[in-house]
Amino acid sequence: MLYLYKYGCKSFTRKDGGMITKIGLDLGYANITVSDMTAGIYREQSVALIDKDSRRIISVGNSAIEQWDELSDRALLVRPFKNGLLFDRQITQSIVSHVVGSIPVEEKLRCVIGIPSDLIAKQEKEVFAILSDAGISESYAVNRAVAALIGAGGTPLQSVISVNVGASATEIAVMHNGQITYTSREIIGGEDFDKAVKQYIAEQGGVNVSLSVARAIKEQLGSVWHGKEESSVDIEGTLSLTGNSVKMTISSEDIVGVFEKPLHRLLMSVAVAIKKIPLDQVEAVFKNGIVLTGGGSMIHGLDLMMNKVLGISVRQPADSIDSVARGLSIINSKIPVKNRVGNKNITSLVANYYKD
Ligand SMILES: Nc1ncnc2c1ncn2[C@@H]1O[C@H](COP(=O)(O)OP(=O)(O)OP(=O)(O)O)[C@@H](O)[C@H]1O
Ligand SMILES: [Mg+2]
Structure with missing residues (x-):
């Protein structure tokens, strides 16, 4: 199963016009992010739209979000990796293959993926199998927090x-x-802050809002320290009592303390x-x-x-937001020839790449 460069993402290209050969890949609950040292960052939402009855995958990534409004009566939005762990192999495969297929890469593509510190061996093996099935010829794994540090310039x-x-x-x-x-x-994580906004609006105003509306409110108005400029957003929800749709305005003052x-x-x-x-x-x-x-x-x-x-x-x-992916691509550019065996967790070796 080789998906390489099937879809074509025009914006994610190397400045020198060459093909991409080494990437960092951060498979997150909200986003899947690819980083290349010269092409920069390519990010899609890590989500799939699934037919409620047949369980068939309708679309993945950003197009799943775009189609969601139109198909919400017969489809579900699914995120297959939560809390750093992989929950559905087939859906994860579709998302990874779609994203890898969206970037102009060489057939011989080397990938470093971020993994949680406590990923069990069986899941690690599954992650490598997914990367291989997406057409990636050589893969390594690194602890996400270590990658994030490197991506942040450390x-x-x-x-x-x-x-x-x-x-x-x-x-x-x-x-x-x-x-x-x-x-x-x-x-x-961030979604727990979204849930706090959702719960507050339900309790105070008797209005149900979706988690994505709660997330937008958090991103625009949310603050855990003083000094953020006052602002407000208009939102839509449904009245808990009647189910009727309702429009309301939320200001940053309204959500002080909800987090x-x-x-x-x-x-x-x-x-x-x-x-x-x-x-x-x-x-x-x-x-x-x-x-x-x-x-x-x-x-x-x-x-x-x-x-x-x-x-x-x-x-x-x-x-x-891109530190993990950026760090993974930096690590990828440093892997010495002697370490190149593939399908290996190289977290304990990363410090050695910085010693000379
Ligand atoms: N400006 C912002 N203010 C507050 N939160 C933000 C902002 N921009 C993005 N976020 C939050 O960042 C989160 C997504 O971050 P990120 O891409 O690092 O997660 P992920 O890697 O997909 O998740 P995980 O690491 O748990 O698998 C979401 O909760 C989103 O609401
Ligand atoms: Mg993450």
Whole structure:
């Protein structure tokens, strides 16, 4: 099954006109992101539209979102990898094959994929099989938090805490002397903040809104620290009592304080990581502090809140949503010939690529 370059994505091309041979691939709950060192970033939503009766896949990626309105009475939107884990092999295959097929690549394509710290061997094998079936000839896997650190401009030789907040999960890695001294995957992410908005509107206004409307409200108005400009958005929902559709305006003031619970859980996860730092490493790690990445970390003020509550410096790159994919492509460009055997988790080797 070879899907390579079937669909054609005109914007994702190398500046020198050459074909793409080495990519980083971040398979997330909300987004699937491809990175190439010269072509940049290509991102689609990691979603499939499934026929409710036949379970047939109608479309995947961004076109699934585009068709959703029209087909919502007979189709379901499905996200096949949640909390960093893979839930449906066939749907995941369609999404990965579609995205890999959308970029102009050589037949010999090398890929480094991001995986959670605790992925079991069976799932790791399945991920490599999916990449192979998508036409990728050589694949490697790296811990997502390590990749995020590198994509944010750091190196695995630093003493630092990498915190990657996705839509469904947060991956944390404490690095010291080129080693991961603590790593964890926490079930908290941007979608928990969306759910808090949805619940608040249901409780306060008696109005049901979809999770995607709640997400849009969070992205435009949400804040966990003061200083964000006041604004408002017009939304549509349904009255809980009658089911009638209703339009309303939500202002940033309305949702002040709604993020308390997910924010607390997120901060606690990072606090646990800090508590687990071996005492002889604390000083070195606190010197560099936290590198904060992932789309879920982009809620206004999270860096400041983390800094104030945890008493540690926090650095967040501007395009933090793409840090994992960017880091994976950087790692791909550094894999030495002697390590090129394919289908291997190379997390423990990455620091070596930075030693010379
Ligand atoms: N400007 C913004 N403000 C707040 N949140 C944002 C913003 N932009 C994106 N997000 C959030 O980022 C999340 C998606 O981020 P990301 O692409 O890193 O997740 P993912 O990698 O697909 O998920 P996971 O890592 O859990 O598998 C969504 O929850 C989205 O609402
Ligand atoms: Mg992610």
